[in-house]
Amino acid sequence: MLKTFRIGGIHPNEHKLTAHCPVTPVAIPKQVSIMLNQHIGAPANCIVKKGDTVKVGTLIAEASGFVSANIHSPVSGTVSKVDKTANAFGLYATTIVIDTEGDEWEETIDRSPELKEEITLSPQEIIQKIAQAGIVGLGGATFPTHVKLTPPKEFKPTVLIVNATECEPYLTDDHALMLESPDQILVGCRILMKAIGVEQTYIGIENNKPDAIALLEQHAARYLGITIVPLRTRYPQGGEKQLIDAILHKQVANGALPVSTGAIVQNVGTAFAVYEAIQKNKPLVDRVVTVTGDHIAKPGNYRVRLGMSMRELIDIAGGLPQDCAKVILGGPMMGKAVSNLDSPIGKGCSGILILDEEHAHRGAINPCIRCGKCVEACPMGLEPFLLAKLSENHLYDRAEKELITSCLECGCCAYSCPSNRPILDFIRIGKNAVNRIIRSRKQS
Amino acid sequence: MVTSIIILSIIGLVSATLLYVISRKFHVEEDSRIDEIESILPGANCGGCGFAGCRNFAEQCVKATSLDNLLCPVGGNAVMQKIAPILGMQAVEQAPRIAVVRCNGSCENRPQTSHYEGAHSCAVVAALYSGESNCNYGCLGEGDCAAACDFGGITMDPITRLPYVDPNICIACGSCVKACPRNIIELRKRQEPRVFVACNNRDKGIIARKVCSIACIGCGKCAKSCPNGAITITDNLAYIDDSLCLSCQACVAGCPTHAIHVVNESAKENISINEKESAIC
Numbered sequence: 174m175l176k177t178f179r180i181g182g183i184h185p186n187e188h189k190l191t192a193h194c195p196v197t198p199v200a201i202p203k204q205v206s207i208m209l210n211q212h213i214g215a216p217a218n219c220i221v222k223k224g225d226t227v228k229v230g231t232l233i234a235e236a237s238g239f240v241s242a243n244i245h246s247p248v249s250g251t252v253s254k255v256d257k258t259a260n261a262f263g264l265y266a267t268t269i270v271i272d273t274e275g276d277e278w279e280e281t282i283d284r285s286p287e288l289k290e291e292i293t294l295s296p297q298e299i300i301q302k303i304a305q306a307g308i309v310g311l312g313g314a315t316f317p318t319h320v321k322l323t324p325p326k327e328f329k330p331t332v333l334i335v336n337a338t339e340c341e342p343y344l345t346d347d348h349a350l351m352l353e354s355p356d357q358i359l360v361g362c363r364i365l366m367k368a369i370g371v372e373q374t375y376i377g378i379e380n381n382k383p384d385a386i387a388l389l390e391q392h393a394a395r396y397l398g399i400t401i402v403p404l405r406t407r408y409p410q411g412g413e414k415q416l417i418d419a420i421l422h423k424q425v426a427n428g429a430l431p432v433s434t435g436a437i438v439q440n441v442g443t444a445f446a447v448y449e450a451i452q453k454n455k456p457l458v459d460r461v462v463t464v465t466g467d468h469i470a471k472p473g474n475y476r477v478r479l480g481m482s483m484r485e486l487i488d489i490a491g492g493l494p495q496d497c498a499k500v501i502l503g504g505p506m507m508g509k510a511v512s513n514l515d516s517p518i519g520k521g522c523s524g525i526l527i528l529d530e531e532h533a534h535r536g537a538i539n540p541c542i543r544c545g546k547c548v549e550a551c552p553m554g555l556e557p558f559l560l561a562k563l564s565e566n567h568l569y570d571r572a573e574k575e576l577i578t579s580c581l582e583c584g585c586c587a588y589s590c591p592s593n594r595p596i597l598d599f600i601r602i603g604k605n606a607v608n609r610i611i612r613s614r615k616q617s
Numbered sequence: 618m619v620t621s622i623i624i625l626s627i628i629g630l631v632s633a634t635l636l637y638v639i640s641r642k643f644h645v646e647e648d649s650r651i652d653e654i655e656s657i658l659p660g661a662n663c664g665g666c667g668f669a670g671c672r673n674f675a676e677q678c679v680k681a682t683s684l685d686n687l688l689c690p691v692g693g694n695a696v697m698q699k700i701a702p703i704l705g706m707q708a709v710e711q712a713p714r715i716a717v718v719r720c721n722g723s724c725e726n727r728p729q730t731s732h733y734e735g736a737h738s739c740a741v742v743a744a745l746y747s748g749e750s751n752c753n754y755g756c757l758g759e760g761d762c763a764a765a766c767d768f769g770g771i772t773m774d775p776i777t778r779l780p781y782v783d784p785n786i787c788i789a790c791g792s793c794v795k796a797c798p799r800n801i802i803e804l805r806k807r808q809e810p811r812v813f814v815a816c817n818n819r820d821k822g823i824i825a826r827k828v829c830s831i832a833c834i835g836c837g838k839c840a841k842s843c844p845n846g847a848i849t850i851t852d853n854l855a856y857i858d859d860s861l862c863l864s865c866q867a868c869v870a871g872c873p874t875h876a877i878h879v880v881n882e883s884a885k886e887n888i889s890i891n892e893k894e895s896a897i898c
Contacts, residue, residue, distance in 0.1 A: 257824060259747070259751060262746035262747060263730070263731070263747025263748070263753070265824060509745065510746075512746050513730075513751070535734050565738075595735050598745075601741075602744050
């Protein structure tokens with residue numbers, strides 16, 4: 174019996190169309206746009222101006238606080254403007270636009286393909302370097318990694334958990350990365366272990382990726398303290414709290430940090446980026462993006478320079494199909510529909526999913542029939558139908574008591590609702606409102 | 618039979634005494650004027666006065682030293698004139714106000730760039746993305762303001778998909794102002810005619826104009842033409858201070874994008890929403 178988390182969860186059709194597509198590098202775009210708010214936390218401060226020349230890896234925006242991240246140029250060329258442009262959801266934010274000229278990298282970056290295993294830096298130096306390289310959680314949450322590696326003093330991490338579950342349907346970027354660079358990922362894990370001072374790492378991989386499990390198990394034998402944990406395929410196993418429950422059988426108390434269980438969770442893509450930053454001096458300038466959909470001509474896993482426009486990448490993958498009705502940034506469960514395809518690919522973009530007319534639309538909304546399917550599916554043990562109703566009616570006190578803030582917005586409730594109710598939509602606004610109330614209460 | 622009567626009478630007597638003693642001991646002295654004022658108030662409990670219902674407003678009136686900052690928007694000056702003699706104070710006549718929608722982004726002015734099919738709530742749309750047009754500041758058209766109005770004073774126009782405030786019903790309680798996630802609705806003085814900037818876009822002119830043909834681009838022409846200095850430009854957006862506006866309309870003709878609106882209530886024909894055809898976009 175394989176391990177999995179204990180409460181709720183669903184198993185949607187996997188649709189991993191690109192599971193066996195190797196990581197393909199795509200041509201360097203002629204122009205890139207870099208948004209300053211592509212991570213959680215304070216937007217970075219732009220330190221270049223129009224006309225400046227930059228190389229690949231040049232720092233172009235500096236973290237503006239502790240919870241913020243540096244941004245580096247993904248191409249070499251000239252800054253053509255610093256202005257507001259619309260992101261994928263049509264919201265305007267400050268963007269640095271760079272016109273590409275050639276492909277000249279900063280001299281300090283080691284571009285040789287050799288694996289470098291020896292870790293020479295001290296834990297503090299590692300964390301500092303990760304912060305300098307602008308690494309954020311690459312699973313999609315984009316939380317700055319150096320912040321996660323410096324937990325509050327009262328918590329002592331005892332174990333590192335690496336999230337390689339890729340529980341979202343359709344997405345395969347982590348899968349492809351594991352098949353391409355298993356050793357780099359494992360060295361990345363060793364670096365993270367040294368940074369937080371733990372002796373044990375568990376890499377959780379769902380059993381729909383048997384080739385990745387076998388390959389990593391074979392390579393992990395050479396590294397001390399790294400165990401591969403095959404998990405039963407279930408959504409949302411990649412949620413931090415769900416993964417801790419699945420692997421360690423420990424539950425994170427309400428409102429507590431996941432590190433209170435002694436575990437620090439990092440994404441497998443992040444581990445790879447950490448390897449490149451520490452061993453090769455390479456900041457976060459590219460990432461693997463899955464472009465997928467039932468009718469797209471060339472679905473695949475592409476290694477993309479950050480800042481490339483989504484439309485350009487979709488064109489490389491065969492262009493928008495005739496019957497395209499919706500484009501989703503991320504996976505189908507937690508991803509959001511895109512309203513502006515000319516926006517750039519950011520650090521958190523794990524996939525672009527193109528849905529046809531048949532699958533793109535929501536069903537007609539019917540009244541709640543109190544079947545309890547959402548309660549059964551909720552991985553946090555909440556009552557989604559109630560939370561949605563409470564926030565729809567602005568009853569925020571009660572919603573707070575019903576623990577609306579522990580919702581992880583996985584969408585299991587809306588997925589399992591036979592009446593197609595927009596449960597998550599309302600929970601999300603209620604959660605934001607309650608968080609706002611809690612913050613203002615703390616301030617006063 | 619007799620025993621039961623006696624026992625019941627004793628229980629009744631003891632309970633009555635107990636209740637009497639308790640009611641004396643825990644008696645709360647309440648100003649009788651609160652009840653009196655409450656009976657005058659309309660009893661809509663809309664919260665438009667800024668307090669939690671009519672009784673709370675009555676309590677605040679009794680506590681207050683002057684009625685200057687207290688106004689029941691539903692009852693208006695007439696009710697305040699009745700309240701004033703009870704408290705032995707003077708009620709200052711306050712200018713009546715009305716909710717004004719500061720967005721004119723109908724389909725022909727602001728092209729639709731996406732189609733939304735989630736929950737019908739502006740708050741939900743605002744949390745997700747820019748809305749069906751690319752304007753980050755404009756009306757989202759899902760009708761949170763209409764749903765919030767206790768008096769049915771706001772209806773969503775099916776053609777423009779913008780809220781329409783009925784001047785005969787609106788009492789400026791402010792529920793819609795709070796409900797709008799984009800802060801488009803504002804309470805302004807009822808002037809004849811009413812002049813205001815029907816735009817809320819704070820982006821630079823070039824971006825604002827790209828998303829909507831009648832957006833305020835913050836050019837400042839109106840501010841220069843105003844004889845009374847009522848117009849200020851902040852964050853690329855013109856704002857007309859209604860306490861200084863003379864309704865002269867000098868700003869209207871000069872506005873290059875026609876973002877400044879004039880509403881002439883008395884001349885306006887009464888549009889019935891039902892007669893209009895269904896939405897065109």
